[in-house]
Amino acid sequence: MAEFRIAQDLIATENDKRAAALKAEYEALGATLARRGVDIEAITRKVSEFFVAVPSWGVGTGGTRFARFPGTGEPRGIFDKLDDCAVINQLTQATPNVSLHIPWDKADAKELKAKGDALGLGFDAMNSNTFSDAPGQAHSYKYGSLSHTDAATRAQAVEHNLECIEIGKAIGSKALTVWIGDGSNFPGQSNFTRAFERYLASMADIYKALPDDWKLFTEHKMYEPAFYSTIVQDWGTNYLIAQTLGPKAHCLVDLGHHAPNTNIEMIVARLIQFGKLGGFHFNDSKYGDDDLDAGVIDPYRLFLVFNELVDAEQRGVNDFNPAHMIDQSHNVTDPIESLINSANEIRRAYAQALIVDRKALEGYQQDNDALMASETLKRAYRADVEPILAEARRRAGGAIDPVAAYRASGYRKKVAAERPASVAGGGGII
Numbered sequence: 001m002a003e004f005r006i007a008q009d010l011i012a013t014e015n016d017k018r019a020a021a022l023k024a025e026y027e028a029l030g031a032t033l034a035r036r037g038v039d040i041e042a043i044t045r046k047v048s049e050f051f052v053a054v055p056s057w058g059v060g061t062g063g064t065r066f067a068r069f070p071g072t073g074e075p076r077g078i079f080d081k082l083d084d085c086a087v088i089n090q091l092t093q094a095t096p097n098v099s100l101h102i103p104w105d106k107a108d109a110k111e112l113k114a115k116g117d118a119l120g121l122g123f124d125a126m127n128s129n130t131f132s133d134a135p136g137q138a139h140s141y142k143y144g145s146l147s148h149t150d151a152a153t154r155a156q157a158v159e160h161n162l163e164c165i166e167i168g169k170a171i172g173s174k175a176l177t178v179w180i181g182d183g184s185n186f187p188g189q190s191n192f193t194r195a196f197e198r199y200l201a202s203m204a205d206i207y208k209a210l211p212d213d214w215k216l217f218t219e220h221k222m223y224e225p226a227f228y229s230t231i232v233q234d235w236g237t238n239y240l241i242a243q244t245l246g247p248k249a250h251c252l253v254d255l256g257h258h259a260p261n262t263n264i265e266m267i268v269a270r271l272i273q274f275g276k277l278g279g280f281h282f283n284d285s286k287y288g289d290d291d292l293d294a295g296v297i298d299p300y301r302l303f304l305v306f307n308e309l310v311d312a313e314q315r316g317v318n319d320f321n322p323a324h325m326i327d328q329s330h331n332v333t334d335p336i337e338s339l340i341n342s343a344n345e346i347r348r349a350y351a352q353a354l355i356v357d358r359k360a361l362e363g364y365q366q367d368n369d370a371l372m373a374s375e376t377l378k379r380a381y382r383a384d385v386e387p388i389l390a391e392a393r394r395r396a397g398g399a400i401d402p403v404a405a406y407r408a409s410g411y412r413k414k415v416a417a418e419r420p421a422s423v424a425g426g427g428g429i430i
Helices: 008-035 040-048 078-092 109-119 151-171 192-208 235-245 264-273 299-315 335-354 358-366 370-382 386-396 402-409 411-418
Strands: 097-099 175-178 215-219 249-254 277-282 323-326
Touching (some): 008 040, 040 386, 078 109, 078 335, 151 192, 175 192, 215 235, 215 277, 235 264, 249 264, 264 277, 264 299, 299 370, 323 335, 335 386, 335 402, 358 370
Parallel strands (some): 175 215
16 A cells, blocks of 8 residues: 555545536536547546656756756655655556656665655656766766767766666666767867767667666757757657667657757657657747646647557557656746646647547548648547546546645645755756
8 A cells, every 4th residue: 555645535525526527527528529439438548547757856846047946845855756756646646657867866776666665656767867967976077978088987977877777677667768968069169970979889888788678768959958069969860879779779759859840749750650769758848948847838739749659559550668758847836736737738638639530530631631631630639638537537546636636735835844945056957
């Protein structure tokens, strides 16, 4: 039995207030979908089985290059973070796994596993950090890590990733995500070809250490922290990396790591087509990698991404099992509330994609009927699937309205009394 920090009785009481309305709304939506030939129960079951991992670092207050304003009751370390992550899963029943970031979350592996088990949490992909310096490390990553001109610095970065694999093996993870900040800020600062060669050689050493049942995810990002060039700047380079390293290497798509107006859903389709889609870091953005809550700026784009995922799922694409994880920085909201909302928005996009009339869509595509093909997608997107999401949560023991239940619990106030106030610092994420 998981160690719940919010009383199940409180969730039940909150659900009782909303049960009658949900029943009526669910039945009404079921009737509407039935007229379209869609079984609401089948969709609800699929949604109930869809999970997204939460990032350990996401439950703390983030920041920008200019400032960070701490929130109340911020987690003091990984064990507090796991408590917060368990609350998110308790209320949403959608986030049973946590993704750790080393060295931020470094702790005894047995204690991590025991804490996760006590809270009913598993562990998703491990995340290495060679984009900032850790206390006591011998070589700085100021001018790069896996692509650094200095062999000793590269070796240190490789060794750090190998350590992440060992920790992951001990706690049940099955993947390693590698994102680096390597790049250049001035033309001529770096030789593009040699830097990429050094990166590939370093990644090959990491790849060799992967257990047979693990995956390696690499992320692309066009800028930041390097503002002239980055080593893995786009999905094409990311694909080349995955192809070069081998079958266990896949591309991870962070929705905030693209230039404005990039057709991300087409990138997803290409990576699916060639067997190299590893998974996602879900967030949203306006101008760059803002790491905003998923679906807060462009929910239609999130739906279009899931349209490609459901298309692949229903076509029975071989070995199709992408990883799903949230990756956000919360600067002005309660991070727990933002992660709750993001998990629900991701499930919403999935549910909407499930009710797309695929047969009609294919017919319009074959007939080159652009208008009706577009309308077929919009019809699914416009559907209010909230009753499905709420019913899936209720049946699993979660909250019909998870943010309302969270606020009613007073959890933030309680942990604020337990955890010392965080001191405001300079810029940068936690």
